[in-house]
Amino acid sequence: MVRARRETVIGIVVTSLPIVAAAIIAALLFPGGGERIIALFSIYLVAVLGIGIYAGNSGIVSFGHVGFMAIGAYASGLLTINPVIQKTSLPHLPQWLADMQLPFIPALAAALLVVVFVAVLIGIPIARLGGSAASIATLGFLIIVHVVLVASTNFTRGSQTFFGIPRAVGLWMALPFAIGAVAVARIYRDSTVGLKLRASREDEIAATAVGVNVRLHRFVSWVLGAVLAGVAGALLAHFIGAFSPKDFYFNLTFMLLAMLILGGVTTVSGAVGGTALIMVLVEMLRKFESGLDLGPISLPTVFGLTDIGVGLAILVVMYRLKDGLFGVRELDERLKFLRRFTENPNGVRSGSPETHISPPTGDGALRIENVSKTFSGLVALENANFNIEPGMVIGLIGPNGAGKSTLINSISGIVPPSTGRVLIDGREIASLPTHAVPVAGLGRTFQNIRLFRNLTVLENVVVAASAVRRHGEDPRDGARLALAEVGLGEYVDQLAGELSYGAQRRLEIARALALKPRYLLLDEPAAGMNPAETEDLMHVLDRIRSRYRLGLLVVEHDLKLIMRLCDKVVVLNKGQQIAVGAPAEVQSDPAVIEAYVGRRRPAVSGLDPRPKNAASLSAGRSLQHPALKPEGDLG
Amino acid sequence: MDMFLQQLVNALSLGGTYALLALGLAVVFSIMGLINFAHGELMTAAGYGLIFSLLLGVPFALALPAAVVVAILLAVLMERVAFRSVRGASGTTLLLTSFAVSAIIRVLFQNFISARPMAVRIPMALSGTIEIAGLHLGIIQAISILVTIAMLVGLNLFLHRTVLGRAMRAAAEDFAIVRLMGIRANAVVATAFAISGLLAGVAGVLWVAQRGSVDPLMGFLPVLKAFIAAIIGGLGSLSGAVAGGFLLGFTEVFLQAFLPESLLSYRDAFAIILVIAVLLYAPQGLLARRTVVKL
Numbered sequence: 001m002v003r004a005r006r007e008t009v010i011g012i013v014v015t016s017l018p019i020v021a022a023a024i025i026a027a028l029l030f031p032g033g034g035e036r037i038i039a040l041f042s043i044y045l046v047a048v049l050g051i052g053i054y055a056g057n058s059g060i061v062s063f064g065h066v067g068f069m070a071i072g073a074y075a076s077g078l079l080t081i082n083p084v085i086q087k088t089s090l091p092h093l094p095q096w097l098a099d100m101q102l103p104f105i106p107a108l109a110a111a112l113l114v115v116v117f118v119a120v121l122i123g124i125p126i127a128r129l130g131g132s133a134a135s136i137a138t139l140g141f142l143i144i145v146h147v148v149l150v151a152s153t154n155f156t157r158g159s160q161t162f163f164g165i166p167r168a169v170g171l172w173m174a175l176p177f178a179i180g181a182v183a184v185a186r187i188y189r190d191s192t193v194g195l196k197l198r199a200s201r202e203d204e205i206a207a208t209a210v211g212v213n214v215r216l217h218r219f220v221s222w223v224l225g226a227v228l229a230g231v232a233g234a235l236l237a238h239f240i241g242a243f244s245p246k247d248f249y250f251n252l253t254f255m256l257l258a259m260l261i262l263g264g265v266t267t268v269s270g271a272v273g274g275t276a277l278i279m280v281l282v283e284m285l286r287k288f289e290s291g292l293d294l295g296p297i298s299l300p301t302v303f304g305l306t307d308i309g310v311g312l313a314i315l316v317v318m319y320r321l322k323d324g325l326f327g328v329r330e331l332d333e334r335l336k337f338l339r340r341f342t343e344n345p346n347g348v349r350s351g352s353p354e355t356h357i358s359p360p361t362g363d364g365a366l367r368i369e370n371v372s373k374t375f376s377g378l379v380a381l382e383n384a385n386f387n388i389e390p391g392m393v394i395g396l397i398g399p400n401g402a403g404k405s406t407l408i409n410s411i412s413g414i415v416p417p418s419t420g421r422v423l424i425d426g427r428e429i430a431s432l433p434t435h436a437v438p439v440a441g442l443g444r445t446f447q448n449i450r451l452f453r454n455l456t457v458l459e460n461v462v463v464a465a466s467a468v469r470r471h472g473e474d475p476r477d478g479a480r481l482a483l484a485e486v487g488l489g490e491y492v493d494q495l496a497g498e499l500s501y502g503a504q505r506r507l508e509i510a511r512a513l514a515l516k517p518r519y520l521l522l523d524e525p526a527a528g529m530n531p532a533e534t535e536d537l538m539h540v541l542d543r544i545r546s547r548y549r550l551g552l553l554v555v556e557h558d559l560k561l562i563m564r565l566c567d568k569v570v571v572l573n574k575g576q577q578i579a580v581g582a583p584a585e586v587q588s589d590p591a592v593i594e595a596y597v598g599r600r601r602p603a604v605s606g607l608d609p610r611p612k613n614a615a616s617l618s619a620g621r622s623l624q625h626p627a628l629k630p631e632g633d634l635g
Numbered sequence: 636m637d638m639f640l641q642q643l644v645n646a647l648s649l650g651g652t653y654a655l656l657a658l659g660l661a662v663v664f665s666i667m668g669l670i671n672f673a674h675g676e677l678m679t680a681a682g683y684g685l686i687f688s689l690l691l692g693v694p695f696a697l698a699l700p701a702a703v704v705v706a707i708l709l710a711v712l713m714e715r716v717a718f719r720s721v722r723g724a725s726g727t728t729l730l731l732t733s734f735a736v737s738a739i740i741r742v743l744f745q746n747f748i749s750a751r752p753m754a755v756r757i758p759m760a761l762s763g764t765i766e767i768a769g770l771h772l773g774i775i776q777a778i779s780i781l782v783t784i785a786m787l788v789g790l791n792l793f794l795h796r797t798v799l800g801r802a803m804r805a806a807a808e809d810f811a812i813v814r815l816m817g818i819r820a821n822a823v824v825a826t827a828f829a830i831s832g833l834l835a836g837v838a839g840v841l842w843v844a845q846r847g848s849v850d851p852l853m854g855f856l857p858v859l860k861a862f863i864a865a866i867i868g869g870l871g872s873l874s875g876a877v878a879g880g881f882l883l884g885f886t887e888v889f890l891q892a893f894l895p896e897s898l899l900s901y902r903d904a905f906a907i908i909l910v911i912a913v914l915l916y917a918p919q920g921l922l923a924r925r926t927v928v929k930l
Binding site for chain 2: 302
């Protein structure tokens with residue numbers, strides 16, 4: 001069940017109104033030509049939104065949706081075509097198909113079944129791919145559809161024109177589909193499902209780390225987008241009445257993609273605006289294409305002037321306005337005066353006791369048992385072995401390349417360990433799919449900040465909160481609470497990429513907290529922070545661990561922070577776990593001192609790069625010596 | 636058995652052309668993450684270069700290199716005019732930019748040259764066949780196989796033996812670091828494009844020599860297939876591109892030979908489906924380049 005939020009409904013209304021207005025104006029003032037243009041616009045809009053549902057939310061350009069348009073067009077056309085015409089144009093049709101003549105809507109429904117079947121089939125391999133490889137696979141799909149249409153002469157007349165389809169679609173048939181497509185696209189975009197896919201577009205690894213099953217969501221949006229494209233294809237078929245396979249090939253793909261990106265790939269309002277602008281451009285250029293007689297000057301016929309125009313439009317967007325005319329936010333999200341309709345009527349509920357982040361109770365520990373990781377022969381980590389109990393802070397330190405980040409990545413499942421086990425309360429998690437680990441109670445942050453930069457602060461956290469939401473709960477409440485916990489309650493509507501560095505680090509922590517984890521892995525949370533920010537962070541960490549009885553594992557080079565915050569310290573060196581114990585014990589452990597400063601040995605010559613007195617410093621002081629922070633703040 | 640060997644030769648020749656195209660795509664992709672849709676136009680440009688050189692009275696033997704030079708120049712020009720300003724942008728931006736560039740160049744070909752196919756006069760000496768051990772080998776096919784091998788060996792030597800070649804391999808790993816070593820980014824990128832132009836030009840000339848005509852859309856379909864070859868091999872992996880090209884060529888030729896008559900027109904669809912099915916088992920491609928993600 002999809003429950004549209006108030007903002008979504010307002011967004012749909014704001015986006016649809018201009019379309020409806022244009023339709024009414026066209027019907028009243030320009031019957032005929034004007035109506036046809038708006039009808040065509042509506043059809044293209046459905047197709048563009050179909051591509052946008054997949055491409056905009058997943059960040060993968062699709063060349064394949066025109067293939068679904070073709071399937072929709074031919075499948076519905078075969079069912080509605082006049083049997084008399086069909087008998088002469090397609091004499092080899094199977095009898096059951098030749099006898100069938102349906103009205104448009106049932107034919108559309110039947111065509112969509114075909115589209116969904118094909119979309120599911122082809123979606124399975126494509127959902128496994130990301131980035132450019134996925135785009136090229138969709139291109140492969142388009143070619144397959146084209147080849148099949150041309151080759152299946154008994155059904156499609158091959159590359160010849162497929163004609164005799166009743167022109168059942170006019171403005172008032174196309175318009176409701178356009179509005180419906182706007183609604184579907186917008187509801188999907190704003191739903192938590194769409195939000196998760198948008199998060200994966202921004203950062204696939206971080207999305208997985210907050211419980212997003214990226215493949216599943218790519219697949220869902222692929223099929224949903226295919227359905228819209230199929231609708232658009234059927235509409236177009238019954239609007240123009242005759243077509244051939246080349247009408248559903250690269251030229252159409254090219255124009256639809258231009259429509260999508262001119263307005264901005266990621267928004268529904270962008271799709272509407274871009275479609276309108278390109279339609280205007282194409283209509284204007286088409287007039288010039290066949291040559292023009294301006295009294296004394298007559299312009300020659302130019303082939304493909306529209307292609308040049310569309311191509312230049314794409315280039316302008318790519319060079320000048322990377323995110324398109326409408327940017328990454330919906331139109332209504334930018335209009336301030338619409339805000340008052342969208343305010344939460346119940347007021348801010350955050351802080352009310354029943355919505356408190358409450359980790360599932362249960363004793364036990366996060367056990368790291370003999371975890372090892374080798375990268376093609378190189379042993380990065382060998383037999384890490386320790387426990388993290390709820391409410392405890394464990395520090396993980398060690399020189400550069402000691403295996404700290406490898407350990408965190410192995411525990412969180414991003415880079416599964418080669419051997420060994422990771423258990424939460426006795427439950428093995430290293431064998432779970434990566435996106436299931438966070439939901440099992442393990443949150444993490446990254447050494448290099450990985451936020452969903454083009455999502456708002458609130459959306460960043462909602463992605464995580466919705467992964468663990470219970471029935472009937474609004475993930476936004478949990479998200480607001482987590483943000484308040486790290487002091488970002490004021491910034492909910494800013495884009496994450498616009499936050500200051502320190503705030504971005506805290507946002508990562510809030511995002512991990514929203515998973516209601518029992519254990520939290522923090523990879524250098526204070527890296528690059530100034531002393532005041534570090535001090536703040538320490539208070540936040542100390543508070544959350546005692547309030548929620550969280551077990552924390554903190555990788556940090558700021559040893560002062562480690563020594564003050566941690567109950568226990570684990571020291572890694574060259575992939576080996578060389579010490580575990582209370583901070584004071586570890587500080588005086590000879591093996592640790594050796595790892596950090598080297599063994600005392602007779603001074604040989606000036607060749608020794610270490611400060612001469614390093615080895616003679618007391619262990620406690622030596623560990624705090626600034627020169628002994630082995631990695632710089634660059635992380 | 637003879638039939639099989641004959642098909643093998645066909646597959647080597649067709650696969651070799653795909654391999655050259657896919658390799659050209661991969662060279663550019665590995666350096667700047669761009670899948671160049673306009674690669675097919677380089678191929679077409681080589682075809683037109685050949686036609687116009689012959690029209691100007693250049694002897695055939697000289698017209699061939701001239702045609703390749705046209706493709707190289709167009710590739711370098713393309714980089715300078717269209718792709719330099721989006722260097723470093725996301726893969727999507729680059730892909731769409733090249734998509735637009737490709738469409739624009741195609742329209743320019745249609746308007747300034749001809750929308751219809753133009754015939755190329757191939758010397759009689761090239762259209763015969765030679766017989767080796769009972770095998771009838773088209774001369775052009777034989778040449779095309781030899782040229783493909785020479786190009787692959789030559790590129791390999793260039794990449795491993797020269798400073799610029801080594802810089803290019805390094806740039807494929809980490810461009811920022813290569814620049815810190817004092818190698819000029821523009822030089823590396825321009826070389827990558829020149830190489831892709833060279834490979835596309837050679838492929839274009841081989842293509843034209845076997846088909847005898849050039850039209851504005853000539854390069855489009857083979858390059859679309861080369862895209863698919865490149866992702867099957869693993870995007871950005873040079874050896875993967877070559878492997879993918881040969882795999883696609885073999886698949887097509889053997890489908891052509893063994894599909895029943897009624898299904899022959901579906902050949903390309905079958906080939907692409909088979910090849911994409913590979914991705915179910917190796918989503919990153921057969922010889923994927925190992926990318927190190929810093930977490």
